[in-house]
Amino acid sequence: MGGKEPSALANYVVRRLLEGIPVVFAVLVLNFLLIALYPGDPAQILAGQEATPQYLQQIRIIYGLDRPIYERFFDYLWAIFHGNLGYSFFFQEPVTSLILQKLPATLMLLGTAMVIASLIGILMGVEAARKPHSLRDGVVSAVSLLGYSTPNFWLGQLAILLFSVNLRWLPVAGMTTLTQQLGGLAYVADVLRHLVLPASVLGVYQVALIAHLQRGSMLEVLRQNFILALRSKGLSERSIVYKHALRNAILPVLTVIAFDISALLGGAVLVETVFDWPGIGRMVFDAIIAGDYPVITGTFVVVSIGVVMVNLVTDVIYALVDPRIHYR
Amino acid sequence: MSDSLLDVRNLRMYFYGSSQVVRAVDDVSLSVREGEVVGIVGESGSGKTATALSLIRLLPPNARIVSGEILHKGKNLASLEETELRKIRGAEISMVFQDPMTFLDPLMKIGDQISESISLHQGKTSDLKVKVVDSLRAVSIPSPEKVLDYYPHQLSGGMKQRVLIAIALSCEPSLIIADEPTTALDVTVQGQILELLKTLVRKRRGLSLLLITHDLGVVAEMCDRVYVMYAGKIVEEADVSSLFKEPKHPYTQALLTAANSIYFVGREMVGIEGVVPDLTNPPSGCRFHPRCQYAMPICSEKEPILIDIGTSRAACWLYPKK
Numbered sequence: 001m002g003g004k005e006p007s008a009l010a011n012y013v014v015r016r017l018l019e020g021i022p023v024v025f026a027v028l029v030l031n032f033l034l035i036a037l038y039p040g041d042p043a044q045i046l047a048g049q050e051a052t053p054q055y056l057q058q059i060r061i062i063y064g065l066d067r068p069i070y071e072r073f074f075d076y077l078w079a080i081f082h083g084n085l086g087y088s089f090f091f092q093e094p095v096t097s098l099i100l101q102k103l104p105a106t107l108m109l110l111g112t113a114m115v116i117a118s119l120i121g122i123l124m125g126v127e128a129a130r131k132p133h134s135l136r137d138g139v140v141s142a143v144s145l146l147g148y149s150t151p152n153f154w155l156g157q158l159a160i161l162l163f164s165v166n167l168r169w170l171p172v173a174g175m176t177t178l179t180q181q182l183g184g185l186a187y188v189a190d191v192l193r194h195l196v197l198p199a200s201v202l203g204v205y206q207v208a209l210i211a212h213l214q215r216g217s218m219l220e221v222l223r224q225n226f227i228l229a230l231r232s233k234g235l236s237e238r239s240i241v242y243k244h245a246l247r248n249a250i251l252p253v254l255t256v257i258a259f260d261i262s263a264l265l266g267g268a269v270l271v272e273t274v275f276d277w278p279g280i281g282r283m284v285f286d287a288i289i290a291g292d293y294p295v296i297t298g299t300f301v302v303v304s305i306g307v308v309m310v311n312l313v314t315d316v317i318y319a320l321v322d323p324r325i326h327y328r
Numbered sequence: 329m330s331d332s333l334l335d336v337r338n339l340r341m342y343f344y345g346s347s348q349v350v351r352a353v354d355d356v357s358l359s360v361r362e363g364e365v366v367g368i369v370g371e372s373g374s375g376k377t378a379t380a381l382s383l384i385r386l387l388p389p390n391a392r393i394v395s396g397e398i399l400h401k402g403k404n405l406a407s408l409e410e411t412e413l414r415k416i417r418g419a420e421i422s423m424v425f426q427d428p429m430t431f432l433d434p435l436m437k438i439g440d441q442i443s444e445s446i447s448l449h450q451g452k453t454s455d456l457k458v459k460v461v462d463s464l465r466a467v468s469i470p471s472p473e474k475v476l477d478y479y480p481h482q483l484s485g486g487m488k489q490r491v492l493i494a495i496a497l498s499c500e501p502s503l504i505i506a507d508e509p510t511t512a513l514d515v516t517v518q519g520q521i522l523e524l525l526k527t528l529v530r531k532r533r534g535l536s537l538l539l540i541t542h543d544l545g546v547v548a549e550m551c552d553r554v555y556v557m558y559a560g561k562i563v564e565e566a567d568v569s570s571l572f573k574e575p576k577h578p579y580t581q582a583l584l585t586a587a588n589s590i591y592f593v594g595r596e597m598v599g600i601e602g603v604v605p606d607l608t609n610p611p612s613g614c615r616f617h618p619r620c621q622y623a624m625p626i627c628s629e630k631e632p633i634l635i636d637i638g639t640s641r642a643a644c645w646l647y648p649k650k
Contacts, residue, residue, distance in 0.1 A: 225430040231386050232425075233445045233495065234418035244433050322435055323479045 009319060016315050020308045027304040031297050032076050036069055085301060086294030090287060095298035098283065103302075105175055106279030109198055109272070110264055117203035118210055118257055122250070125214025130241055132219060140211055147208030152267055156201040156274035163197060170197055173276035198275040202267055206260065214253050221249040251322060258314035262307045332399075333502055333536050334360040334383070334421075339396030339406070341382040348608040352378035354560035356396075357634075360503060365529055365537045367547045367568075369583070370557035373604040376540045379557070380507050383538075384417050401502070419449040422496035426508040428488035432480040438464075438491055439476030442498050449499045463498040467491070467524060486517035493524065500532075507540045526550055544587040548572060556580045559605050559615040566640035576642035579616045614645065622646055 043059045044051070051059075060066045064075060079085075085095035128140035164172040171177065175194050182190050221227070222245055230240045265281070272281035280299060287295035319325045341353035352375045360366045368376045381387055383398055384405065398405040400421065405413060425431040433441060442460045453459075457476075464472035467490040480488055489509065496504050506525065510518035526549075529537050539550055547554055547568065554571050556564040556579065564577040575581045582600045589598040602619040605611050611618050617627035624645060632643040 225425065225427065226433050228386060229423070229425060229431040229492070229495075230433070232384065232417055232423040234414045234416070234448055235444070236414060244436070247435050248433070324434065324481050 009316075012319050012325070013312075013316055016312050020312055023308050024305055027308075028077065028080065028301065029073075031301055031304075032073050035293065035297060036072065080301065085298035088287070088292055088295045090290040090292035090295065091283075095294050098295065099280065099298060099302055102278065102280045102283045105277060106265075106268060106272070106281060109195065109202065109277055109279060110261070110268060112195055112199040113203040114206065114257070114261065114264065116199065117206035120203075121207045121210025122214050122246075122253065124207070124211035125216075125253075126218050126241060126246060126249075128211070128215045129218035129222060130237070137215075140215065144208045144212045144215075147204045148212070150204065152201050152205060153270040153274050155204060156198070156271055159197050159201055160274070170194075173274075175278050198271050198277050201274075202264065202271045205267065206257075206264065209260065210253060210257065213256055214249065217249040217252050218245060221245045224248075247321060251318060254314055254317060254321075258310050261310050262303070265303055331361050332359040333362045333364075333401070334358075334538070335397075335399040336383065337397045337399070339379070339382060339398065340394040341378060341387070341391060342394050343378075343388075343391050345390070345608075350607045351560055351610065352391075352607060353382055354607075354610075356557075356560075356562055358555050358562065358565075360536050360538055362502070362534055363529070363536060364553065365526070365539060365551050367539045367541060367551035367554040368557055369541055369544060369547050369554055371542060371583075371600075371604050373559075373607075374557040375560040375607075376542075376557050377507055378560075380423070380505050380538070380540050383505060384421050384423070385413060386417075386423070415449070418445050418496075418501070419499045420501050421503045421505065422499070422501045424489070424492050424496050424504060424506040424509045427512040428485055428492050429512065431492055432488060434480055436479070437476065438478050438480065438483070441491070442495050445495055445498045459498070463494040464491070466497060466528070467494045469494070484517075485513050486520060489513060489517075489521050490524065493521075493528075497528065497532075500535075502534055503536045503538060505538045505540070508542070509539075510546065511541075511543075522546060522549055544572075544583060545591065556583070559610055560607055561615060561643070562634065563616065563644070564640060564642040565634065566642075570639045574638070574640070576637050576640050576647065577616075577644050578620045578622050578646070580642075582619075582621075614643070 041056075043056050043063070043065055046063075047056055047059050057066075064072055083096050085099070087093075088095050088098055091098055124140045124143070128137040131137055160172055163170045171194050173194075175191060176182075176187070177190050177194075180190075218241075222241075227240060227245060230244055235243075268279065269281035269285055271277065272279045273285045276282065280303075284296060284299050286292075287299075336356060336358045339353055339356045340351070343350040343352055354375070356375075356379055358366070358368070358379075368379060370376050378391075382391075382393060385393065387393075393406050396406060400416070403412075403416075405416065408416075432438075436444075439457075439460050442463055443456050446456060446459050446463075447453075450459075460476065461472045464475055469475050469487065469490050475483070475487075475491075480491075483491065493504075493509075504525075509525065510521050513521060525537060525539075529535050537550075539546070541547060551568050553567050554565070555562050556571075556577060558579050564571070564575070564580045566576070571580065572584065575584050579600075586598050586600055589595045600619055605615055605618070611628070613626070613628040613630055614620070614632050617623045620627065626645050630645075632645050634641045634643045635647060637647050
């Protein structure tokens, strides 16, 4: 069965991809209905209170509002398949190009926060579980509880006060220093300096959550029989924990990490706003204030597809870590 | 007992609970000679497994070896540094466990689980894969080259137990401790595994087996010598034929009667009245006296010690000291 393994995995990936299609479709339907069933006459809103009936009719024809709802839905699907997410009245730009401009900054912020928080959280959880009810475990639990219950917009403001205003170690906000023209490595270093605070603030909750979960799942695995068998082979505690137990204990944590990326996007709206980080979150915040619906719904579509993709990637990682999954 | 491979003297191992102490292994002495199959038999809760795990100190954090010596090839395992002990575990003394389903890492290929042991104790040599295949072949696993790439869930219970035995054998240990190696298997497979263990001990020079079981049938089939354990203590030691022909200790006699009542059709099932005592507060004197049909006043007052009775040794007041 050694040679059969890659194709079994490939089958599994294709199957999971196909399962993602209805999910994305459902998201699109929901998104469309959200706009179509919004109370009030959109033509009236666009034209204003003073508009004549002829002008209203003209607007309905321009925007296709006179046609039946299913035709409008297919138009909408057609547009999305061609990468057209609408036009932003507030930013005066197509939503697609807006999102493409803002996405890299958000991905950098989320990615940095997620990767570092996962590593720290997993390490903390594992080390706590190795000696349950020890001082080390107590410290991890306390830090975890604290991080879990601290709102990140508040933590962000405190961090700015301490590290930027008082200590002057790090920049207050933004992604680059606007007053200087930097190139090459100096530019990268400048962006990284700006990244430290928002990424840390965004990551605190994740560290807390992941450490807590990893501890629980690790404790569970360390109680299992095969751990005793590994000890009887003469393996050191460290290789038992990091080579065998962690691989077994990490699956539920991975699920939560993936699940939490969508929650993290919510957190990003707040953190990007506090730190004036030029990403999707900041843009959505501005769009909400301005009532710019195409931007909000466009972002919704992109984020939903993103979440579906993340879940797919997680499932594949799952299958790679645990061979029992794709063999079924 | 200079020819002993393993010599355990007055071993005590206690579990420390939050408010009480469980004296799971209480003054146990036993020995295993080179090439010998020694059984430890007793009911659940008699301290058999606790004794087995104490020998290579595979103990949970709340357990402690309180006193005694575990002598193996000139080293006292009871007081050896953990790092030194790790060189003995899996290399000199290895273990086979009760439930093969749960004693393999579910996420690691069979081949890797075996080579892990070999490379740990013998280094990563170029013939590592050959050694792995050889150890699978030694436990009669069909097409070992293919099984290398299997994960545990792709094997049956019997095959998994063979793999665990292959792991235990892979570094050519001098002693294998098998803790109820067949209890979790189908009856038809049990016989095969026992046969395999027996053949291995016969074929490999210098290999001894310490077999922990509650099954007197397994003892009769496999062992040269037997220790009978009750409530954390050894109550009788005998070679296997003496044990079955002339059991000395009333507990051994009761065990045999109970076992015979199961094996022979038509006999009424007989058990031993009462239960294994609570080891946080064991009975005074002889620990078996509350369940013993021959109990005398002295039995609850003074603890009997093991004395020679013919070819056997038993700890019982029925046999006066010569």
